[in-house]
Structures are given as structure tokens and as C-alpha cells.
Amino acid sequence: MHILLIRFSSMGDVVLQTATVNWLRSLYGKQLKVTFVTSKEFASLVEGHPGINFVLSFDRRKEKWNDFIKRLDSHTDLHPVDLILDTHATLRSFRLKLSYWGTKQLTVDKRRWERFFLTKIKSVTVRRLFHGKIFGLESQVERIITDLQTLFGDTRGVSETRDYRRGPHQEMTSLADLPVYPIAGKYIVLAPSASFAPKRWGIQSFVELARELLKETQLHVVVLAGPDDKFCEAFDVITDPRFLNLQGKTTLKESMQILARAEASVGNDSGMNHIAEAYGVPVVTIFGPTSPLFGFVPHGKKSGYLSKDLWCKPCSTTGKSPCYRKEHICMNEISVGEVKAMALKALA
Ligand code: SF4
Known part of the structure; x- marks a missing residue:
């Protein structure tokens, strides 16, 4: 076959x-x-x-x-x-x-109409009206498996995500391959980037979170982001030797190696957290203009997500559209304390 x-x-x-x-x-x-x-x-x-x-x-x-x-x-x-x-x-x-x-x-079926429908009638209304009967909060992996069972007319394939988590690239997960950026000891990853600016939690909030995690844990804190994510220069104010900003310094494969060995990863609704979950690493996902009902909630037992119930949310299917409110409230209302508490839970 x-x-x-x-x-x-x-x-x-x-x-x-x-x-x-x-x-x-x-x-x-x-x-x-x-x-x-x-x-x-x-x-x-x-x-x-x-x-x-x-x-x-x-x-x-x-x-x-x-x-x-x-x-x-x-x-x-x-x-x-x-x-x-x-x-x-x-x-x-x-x-x-x-x-x-x-x-x-x-x-x-990529459920485009569902997402479009959600942007029109908004998640809050959906939850009130349907109580999760139509739009459930299952993870994307659960949806993938359900779709495959229907398409193939066969329910024998793995029904849990555990096998998924054994995941890709086991042979590439040695940190010894990263001689230029050695990370001594255990660490948590912060992934402040996202494909579109409205999907990013404020960079100053990430800076504050990094400081708090350095203060409250013994872990190193490692930032991963792409070469274009210059906003990560905001981390330059942190001088703690346990802090490492690798924005723009790693290839995608190297980022994967680093994520695979992390204790946890905190990031926006973006690819980095999906990679971390593929390795079985607990994640905290921050949802802004997109909705957890789109089906991208993390599925790990220790993973969690934060998303505010707002009348304007979700405002686009991809998070690309610029915010039309005075303030980027879907992200600004998520406090450093909330994210830190969830990160500590993921680390526990
Ligand atoms: S505050 Fe509302 S309108 Fe603005 S980006 Fe967030 S969800 Fe969209």
C-alpha cells in the first residue's frame, strides 16, 4: 500500500x-x-x-x-x-x-465553513447556544483521527495521541549537535512568535514572564524565534546567566532539537507549540484573535491554554486580520500571572 x-x-x-x-x-x-x-x-x-x-x-x-x-x-x-x-x-x-x-x-475536510461561521457568530455565542454540541473543544489530533476513521471506514488505527507523541526525529534530538549554543541543565522554552502579528502575546509580557520564571524556578529560560522576529530584542534587558535568547540563531531542525528536550514550552497559537507537543513536551498555548474551537488546543495531559471570552473573538479564521478595537484586548487581558501559573502547572 x-x-x-x-x-x-x-x-x-x-x-x-x-x-x-x-x-x-x-x-x-x-x-x-x-x-x-x-x-x-x-x-x-x-x-x-x-x-x-x-x-x-x-x-x-x-x-x-x-x-x-x-x-x-x-x-x-x-x-x-x-x-x-x-x-x-x-x-x-x-x-x-x-x-x-x-x-x-x-x-x-478542513472545516473551513465552521471556522468562517465562528468568525461571524463568535465563540461566546457558540458556547452559549450549542454548549459544545456542534463545535467541540477536541484537539486537532483527535479531529485528525476521527476524520481518518470516517474516511477509511476503519476504527482500528491508534485512537490515542500517545503514538503520535513518539513522534518525529528521534535521531535528531541530541543537544550535543548544538555546540555553538549549549544549554546547560533543564530549561523551559518561550516561543513568542506567530505567523501573524495579532496572534502574538505582547513581547513585554513575555519578557516579564521570563523574569518571573527565572525567579521562581531553577530552570534556564530559552527563547526560540525566527530570523525576522526582531521584536525579541526586547529580551536584551535580561542579564541572568540562565537566560538564552536564540532568536534567529537556530535552524528549524535545531529548534526542534531544543524543543524536544524542553521541560515545557510557552507560546502563541503557532507551530512551535505543535512541535513541542509532537515530542510529548507539555505546552501552554496563548490564544488571541483565533479560537480554541478552531481545533488547535493542546492535547497533552499537562498542557493547557489561555483564551479570553470576548464578543469580537474570533475575528478571522487565521488571526491575520488587524485588530479593529482600540486595544488588542484578546491578548492584553491575558496576564503574566495567569500564564506563569499555567506554566508552573505544566512543569509540575
Ligand atoms: S481584540 Fe477582538 S478584534 Fe482585536 S484582534 Fe482580538 S479578537 Fe480581534
Whole structure:
């Protein structure tokens, strides 16, 4: 059985599809061959995953789409394909599926209409009206498993997330591979970035949180963020030797190595926390303009999330739209004390 699994982006969604891989692997065992098709910038998230046989990546900056399809067609290892599993469900994945016309294809419902509906009638109303009967608070991994059971008409695959947490890249999780940035002792990760600015908890709140955690625990505090996240310069005021700001200094693989060994991770509704959870690390997720009802709540036993019930929330399906209120209240109302208390619980 050869399955072509499609998920081009984004970081968190690609990581979450390792749950799909584990579910399929538990169903078909060694007979299964999985080819994971993704974007070049996210390929390292799934390369080396024990359940994936081959990762095929598309670099949209360097390769034309038709050349990518030709490369795919000419790759003898990629044929024949028995099933295309499209978890991306966009025009791009549709075009890829066209070149496999005649092959069995399944497409995962991304519940776009649900999210759109939520942005119109808002989470508070939904909770009041439906009491979780229609829009539940299950995690994305639980949704993935339910969807797969329906699509495949089979409930034998793993029903828990435990197998997902054994997760990717076990062979890449040695901190010894990071000689330039050694982190001595146990540590907690702060991930203050997010794909869109409205999804970020205030950077001064993260700075204060770092100080509090240094004061109240024996842990080191490590900041992970991308090269463009210059706002992390705000951490420069912290001089404690147990504090390490790695913004812009690590590759994605190195960030994964660091997250895999963390005691906990605190971050926005973004990819870093999904990576941490894939390694079984407890996380605290801070939701701003997006809603936990979108299905991205953390699922670990010690993990938790913070989200304020506001009439304006969620205001967009992705958290991209600029705030239209005088104050970014969905984030500003979440206090450092609340996040710290949840982080300490995750560490307990
Ligand atoms: S405060 Fe309301 S309108 Fe502004 S970003 Fe948050 S959810 Fe959207």
C-alpha cells in the first residue's frame, strides 16, 4: 500500500500530520509506504520521521510547478501510488491530484465553513447556544483521527495521541549537535512568535514572564524565534546567566532539537507549540484573535491554554486580520500571572 500524503504548509499543520502517518502506520504496518509531499521550508519537520518512507518537497521560489510535477512523474520510487490522501485541500493540492487522475483519492475536510461561521457568530455565542454540541473543544489530533476513521471506514488505527507523541526525529534530538549554543541543565522554552502579528502575546509580557520564571524556578529560560522576529530584542534587558535568547540563531531542525528536550514550552497559537507537543513536551498555548474551537488546543495531559471570552473573538479564521478595537484586548487581558501559573502547572 503506497500512500501519497499531501500537506504543503504551514509549520503546525505539517507537524500535526505526523498523527496521520502514525494512524496509517498502525493500520497497515510494514506493508505501508508513505510519501509525504510538502513545501521545502517545512520538509525538515518530517524528514527522518520513522513512519515516513520518502519526503518530496516543492520549493516555490526556485522551481516551477510544472517542473515539480515532472520531477514527481519521473521518480520511479513514487510509482505506483495506491491512494492520495489530501490533507491540504487547496487549488495547489488539487492540481497535484489531477496528475494522478484515476488513482483513488481522499480529501480531508478542513472545516473551513465552521471556522468562517465562528468568525461571524463568535465563540461566546457558540458556547452559549450549542454548549459544545456542534463545535467541540477536541484537539486537532483527535479531529485528525476521527476524520481518518470516517474516511477509511476503519476504527482500528491508534485512537490515542500517545503514538503520535513518539513522534518525529528521534535521531535528531541530541543537544550535543548544538555546540555553538549549549544549554546547560533543564530549561523551559518561550516561543513568542506567530505567523501573524495579532496572534502574538505582547513581547513585554513575555519578557516579564521570563523574569518571573527565572525567579521562581531553577530552570534556564530559552527563547526560540525566527530570523525576522526582531521584536525579541526586547529580551536584551535580561542579564541572568540562565537566560538564552536564540532568536534567529537556530535552524528549524535545531529548534526542534531544543524543543524536544524542553521541560515545557510557552507560546502563541503557532507551530512551535505543535512541535513541542509532537515530542510529548507539555505546552501552554496563548490564544488571541483565533479560537480554541478552531481545533488547535493542546492535547497533552499537562498542557493547557489561555483564551479570553470576548464578543469580537474570533475575528478571522487565521488571526491575520488587524485588530479593529482600540486595544488588542484578546491578548492584553491575558496576564503574566495567569500564564506563569499555567506554566508552573505544566512543569509540575
Ligand atoms: S481584540 Fe477582538 S478584534 Fe482585536 S484582534 Fe482580538 S479578537 Fe480581534
